[in-house]
Amino acid sequence: MKSALSLKGIIASLALGAFALQATAQVDEKIDVNKLPVEEAKLAYAPEVPPRIERRKPARVKVHLETKELKKRLADGVEYTFWTFGGTVPGPMIRIREGDYVDFTLANHPTSKMPHNIDLHAVTGQGGGAEGSFTAPGHSSTFSFRALKAGLYIYHCATAPVGMHIANGMYGMILVEPEKGLPKVDREFQVVQSEFYTKGKHGQKGLQPFDMDKAVKEQADYVVFNGSVGAMTGDNSIKAKVGETVRLFVGNGGPNLISSFHVIGEIFDNVYQDGGTKITQNNVQTTLVPAGGSSIVEFKLDTAANLILVDHSIFRAFNKGALGMLKVEGPHRPEIYTGKTVDAIYLPEGSAIQSMPQEAKAAPKAETFEQRMKAGKTVYTSSCAACHQVNGQGIPGAFPPLAKADFLMADRKRAIRTVVHGLEGKITVNGADYDGIMPALGLDNEDIANVLTYITNSWGNKGPMITPKEVQAERKK
Ligand code: HEC
Numbered sequence: 001m002k003s004a005l006s007l008k009g010i011i012a013s014l015a016l017g018a019f020a021l022q023a024t025a026q027v028d029e030k031i032d033v034n035k036l037p038v039e040e041a042k043l044a045y046a047p048e049v050p051p052r053i054e055r056r057k058p059a060r061v062k063v064h065l066e067t068k069e070l071k072k073r074l075a076d077g078v079e080y081t082f083w084t085f086g087g088t089v090p091g092p093m094i095r096i097r098e099g100d101y102v103d104f105t106l107a108n109h110p111t112s113k114m115p116h117n118i119d120l121h122a123v124t125g126q127g128g129g130a131e132g133s134f135t136a137p138g139h140s141s142t143f144s145f146r147a148l149k150a151g152l153y154i155y156h157c158a159t160a161p162v163g164m165h166i167a168n169g170m171y172g173m174i175l176v177e178p179e180k181g182l183p184k185v186d187r188e189f190q191v192v193q194s195e196f197y198t199k200g201k202h203g204q205k206g207l208q209p210f211d212m213d214k215a216v217k218e219q220a221d222y223v224v225f226n227g228s229v230g231a232m233t234g235d236n237s238i239k240a241k242v243g244e245t246v247r248l249f250v251g252n253g254g255p256n257l258i259s260s261f262h263v264i265g266e267i268f269d270n271v272y273q274d275g276g277t278k279i280t281q282n283n284v285q286t287t288l289v290p291a292g293g294s295s296i297v298e299f300k301l302d303t304a305a306n307l308i309l310v311d312h313s314i315f316r317a318f319n320k321g322a323l324g325m326l327k328v329e330g331p332h333r334p335e336i337y338t339g340k341t342v343d344a345i346y347l348p349e350g351s352a353i354q355s356m357p358q359e360a361k362a363a364p365k366a367e368t369f370e371q372r373m374k375a376g377k378t379v380y381t382s383s384c385a386a387c388h389q390v391n392g393q394g395i396p397g398a399f400p401p402l403a404k405a406d407f408l409m410a411d412r413k414r415a416i417r418t419v420v421h422g423l424e425g426k427i428t429v430n431g432a433d434y435d436g437i438m439p440a441l442g443l444d445n446e447d448i449a450n451v452l453t454y455i456t457n458s459w460g461n462k463g464p465m466i467t468p469k470e471v472q473a474e475r476k477k
């Protein structure tokens with residue numbers, strides 16, 4: 001009995017061993033590369049991704065990439081001298097198949113001031129290709145490699161000072177598809193996060209030089225998706241439709257920061273952690289993308305929404321630029337998400353909760369004084385009363401009064417600007433000092449005209465009607 005058991009064990013471990021061997025040695029390295037069909041690699045610039053590889057046999061693939069140093073936009077009003085692969089940050093994405101034999105040519109543009117090279121994390125061999133691709137300005141180098149392992153890999157320049165070449169924008173992704181290909185999805189996009197370190201602080205206008213000191217201290221001024229602030233928002237947003245499946249190839253060029261990649265309003269159905277070939281987890285909210293690493297995430301779109309891509313180290317998203325948008329077009333599905341159904345005022349100091357139905361917001365446009373007073377009261381109740389109180393008395397020491405307020409009634413233009421832009425700094429109202437912050441509430445000219453007409457004609461105040469035209473005039477200032 002005993003020996004039979006151990007024999008079983010031996011057979012099992014032998015079988016396991018054989019399987020492991022098979023799993024790690026799928027690529028036939030001895031294939032004669034001169035007999036492989038030759039093709040040119042198709043490159044794609046972010047957020048696009050090169051087409052799926054349909055071929056089921058290895059090929060000899062030619063890749064041509066040019067390094068170029070050029071001045072481009074980093075943020076609105078901010079320029080930077082980027083060092084690039086292919087003229088863009090990130091460099092173009094390369095897509096090949098496991099087992100392919102790649103002839104890689106790196107050309108360094110004659111106008112470059114620096115030598116450059118490339119370290120592809122998909123390469124098994126000295127420096128990941130860095131040693132074989134070191135190229136002076138006006139030269140080109142070629143080396144070849146076998147894509148032994150499938151996965152999503154980062155490539156980057158590895159010329160000294162390495163950190164500086166990466167910080168200036170020299171990275172991109174290479175996808176080595178597994179032999180049988182990745183499962184089909186409706187849409188694929190690439191997102192590469194990275195940071196920039198500039199002499200001036202975030203948003204400072206003009207051409208900004210690289211700041212080595214900040215880079216060493218890892219104090220990034222910009223954290224961005226696909227190379228610049230806004231590269232994936234507004235008109236640059238990526239798009240898909242309800243019902244479609246989406247795959248994001250997410251890379252992190254660093255040079256320093258780890259990304260907590262998250263999509264606001266969506267859950268990743270599948271994550272190929274670290275850009276490997278296995279789905280390692282389902283139903284993930286946020287996945288880590290290490291510097292010099294990657295991740296592949298997949299999800300199905302269930303309802304219309306504007307999904308927001310962020311690094312959930314959240315100041316990077318809202319203050320440094322790590323924001324993107326995926327606009328999902330198609331039907332809203334209230335059985336999944338309703339949108340706001342109740343807009344209620346919550347007044348802990350005060351009385352009962354007042355419910356404000358949605359129709360109140362879409363009231364017909366006010367023209368007459370009476371109409372503006374009525375509409376203004378609605379705006380006041382929903383947008384101002386929480387601080388200035390329903391009766392306009394304010395709260396001593398915190399929120400100034402509007403009722404019989406000398407400050408309010410002394411200068412109507414200033415009152416308009418206060419509601420348009422918000423107000424900060426010390427003010428004196430009816431002899432009492434206030435030093436708080438009133439936020440800009442994002443109201444339109446119509447609402448502001450109405451609410452100002454209302455507050456300057458309530459609780460003992462008396463003034464002329466304020467029109468949207470006057471508000472517009474102050475908004476420009
Ligand atoms: C989050 C609280 C808050 C909300 C909401 C708010 N305010 Fe204020 N408001 C303040 C604070 C605080 C100040 C004083 C700012 C300062 O000290 O510089 C102020 C100042 C003012 C002033 C100038 C001072 C005065 O008493 O005349 C006016 C006018 C005013 N608010 C109108 C409005 C109107 C109209 C709304 C709604 C559209 C509104 N506020 C919404 C907090 C608020």
Ligand SMILES: [Cu+2]
Nearest residue numbers: 116157159165
């Ligand atoms: Cu370089």
